[in-house]
Amino acid sequence: MTREQFINMVRKEQKGLRRFLLTLCGGDRMIADDIAQEALMKAYLALDKYDERQKAKLWLTKIAYNTFLNHHSQSVRHIFEDIDAAAMISSQYSSDESFRYQELLQAMSQLPDSERTTLILHYFEGYKVEEIAQITNCTDAAVKKRLQRGREELKRRIKL
Template identity: 50%
Template sequence: MTRQRFVELITAEQEPLRRFLLALCCGDRMLADDIAQEAILKAYLAKDSYVEHYKFSTWLYRIAYNTMVDYRRKSSTLLTDIDRANVMDSDLRADGEFEYQELYMALESLSVKERTAILLYYLQGYTIREVAQITGDGEDAVKMQLSRGRTHLKNKLSNGR
């Protein structure tokens, strides 16, 4: 499949795919968008394995679903922590939600490259080499983005306390 053909097919499927993932993510728009981006990237990297006589949307949705499954598998410890937080009394739960909000705000303060490297490496479990392949940056650049991102997060989170 050519790059141009892939872009045409993705353009037609992008919004339906996002709606599908938004439902899978229970309304978490940011997570749905992240997974959509990762799925589209995976599809692009595997575009040569797509067989033209099959429906493109089925192939793409399968990649997106598998991406979501992988995400949930990798984040199962986070889900366990959230489940435990639901058992806590409301005051403690509110404090925990505030801490998550602080983390999200700190992540938003990073550059796009730093945030992408941090999330792919620490949240998604990709190796430095894989992050470099996904982002198109060199391995040394990814290491620098991770280092700077960690420093910025540490400073942002410690200043908030």
């Protein structure tokens, strides 16, 4: 893949990637964008390992997720500490809906990383179980278990 092709790929996929990282980073746009940039640089340096048969979005998301984990281990946990951060991600909804989604996001931010990421990838980004397994480097069964555990935890935490 040439440099120009890579730039075009990024142009096409950056929105989804940033949206995923923004939700993962608890609405902190600066950190999310920093991680996105770092992940894209890593992807550029690893272009020779990219298999063109693989979906570009999946490949970039996997790198972004690993970059997030590296970043995450060095810094504080990203949670939706205030309602504004959650509101930033759910701003396109009416105030009533927005309030429900803010509660959902806050509850999600308190879940362990693995469960939170699995839920975000599955419900918000539309990935299938086997694709999530590839991104998070685990088995399909583990992904299903995380989805189930995450849902149970959300049900317990959300009080609408």
